[in-house]
Amino acid sequence: MESLSGALIMDAGGVMTDRHRLIVTRDFDELEVFTRRVYMPYHVAPGARCLAPEADLHAVAVGQMTLSRFSYGIPVHLSDFFQQAGVGMVLTTIRGAARHWSSARTAVETGVGESFLVDTSRTDYQASFNEDHLQVNVTFPHDCLERLYLRWAGHPADARLWTTKLAIGGRASAWNALLEYCCRCVAEFPRQVAEGPLGRHLEEMLGMHMLMEWSARAGVQPHPSTPAPRQVRQAEHYMRENARQAPTVGEVAQAVGVSVRGLSSAFRHFRRTTPMAFLREVRLDGVRRALIAAPEGATVASIAEQWGYANLGAFAARFRERFGEYPSALLRSSMR
Known part of the structure; x- marks a missing residue:
């Protein structure tokens, strides 16, 4: 995960950059304003009383999706994600550890190099991060993936697909390789990712990979289809x-x-x-x-x-x- 440790903070020459930094803060209220814009409204509770965050947030648009690098600097628990925001997330652990609740009683732990995929517009979600955590996340509009599935399969996705929460990736996984490629593109071609067709192509690659993971792990395979007339x-x-x-x-x-x-x-x-x-x-x-x-x-x-x-x-x-x-x-x- 060495290459992802520099995601969004290194330029193409390996020099530190603030180009994509949105905020560094120790104030929860200030942080909430930015997280609402980048992610969605949700509730954050510190893991211990009187702890102030040492938050660092970087983000960049990739087509309709958002690629972000985020750490709170303290242990936190996240809950009450606003479903009406219409988005979902893939959270990839770069440092530290995270726990993601797949049900009211079952939690999935993700260590370094592991990811968790959830459509927070279609199901509830909670997560906890330890004090050392660092995440590289992809936030996606539900409608974007729904349209992509329709183009791919030729019919709407089974509703069970979107309510399935699952761990994906791993250190040597295709997802991490794709995430590293996207971050490298942001470093080398920031304007083309933000404004040109490169961002749209990266968006589709990320979306297709999510759909393939969902279909395989959720047991909801698309029906064979031919192009509609x-x-x-x-x-x-x-x-x-x-x-x-x-x-x-x-x-x-x-x-x-x-x-x-x-x-x-x-x-x-x-x-x-x-x-x-x-x-x-x-x-x-x-x-x-x-x-x-x-x-x-x-x-x-x-x-x-x-x-x-x-x-x-x-x-x-x-x-x-x-x-x-x-x-x-x-x-x-x-x-x-």
């Missing part, structure tokens, strides 16, 4: 663009120039679902984003109405089935 892709685009209007399957078929029977058959064959089931998922995802971004005074009823839902009871039941909570609970937590 143009009409299916056009129909998906049309439904995303017009999701608020809740188009009928006939309207979708007419918009892309095929019969209802032909469109339904193509969706069953290439997406293993129906056009209307696809539209329901798009609409529920849209409502969820609207609830998270709702202005003060908004109500579940007003937002649901904007998305064409007339039966609030049926809508709330479907929302809870899809996301594991009622829309009213999400709106309340988003307002807080």
Whole structure:
């Protein structure tokens, strides 16, 4: 892990740099402002009373993901990760040790060179770090990986995939080699990573590796698929663009120039679902984003109405089935 020990603090020539440093602080309140921006809101408790952090945080954007180097300088326990932030993390231990709770009673320990993968937008998560810890983390938007899985497999991921928490990597692992490569690219080509296509390519490489780890370890393998025909892709685009209007399957078929029977058959064959089931998922995802971004005074009823839902009871039941909570609970937590 020697090469990762210099991640984000060494330039291409091996000289120390502050280019990616966001904060060095002994103040928890100041630290919270930065961690909310780089990661998400969560609760941090020091491992002993009256301990002030000696935190050091460096971060850089890699496409839509964030690559960061972080240490608190004291033992800490992290909990109450804000699911509505819509992100997940891979936490790689560079120094010290960490414990990650995979369930209420079971914790997984990661030592030097080991990583832990969790989608904190879809499941609860807690972790503890000892006083010597140093992490190199990748924070990713859930939507980014969901779209990548769809392109890779040709159908949406099984929901079990995102709720699985697992240890990955190791000193000689492909994940660590990929992480080292990304950090080296940041050192050698910082502008191209931040602004050019290099960052997008690195983002996809990181995302694909996460999906392969998830699929193999969670026992949720993608179905074999062939590229979907143009009409299916056009129909998906049309439904995303017009999701608020809740188009009928006939309207979708007419918009892309095929019969209802032909469109339904193509969706069953290439997406293993129906056009209307696809539209329901798009609409529920849209409502969820609207609830998270709702202005003060908004109500579940007003937002649901904007998305064409007339039966609030049926809508709330479907929302809870899809996301594991009622829309009213999400709106309340988003307002807080």
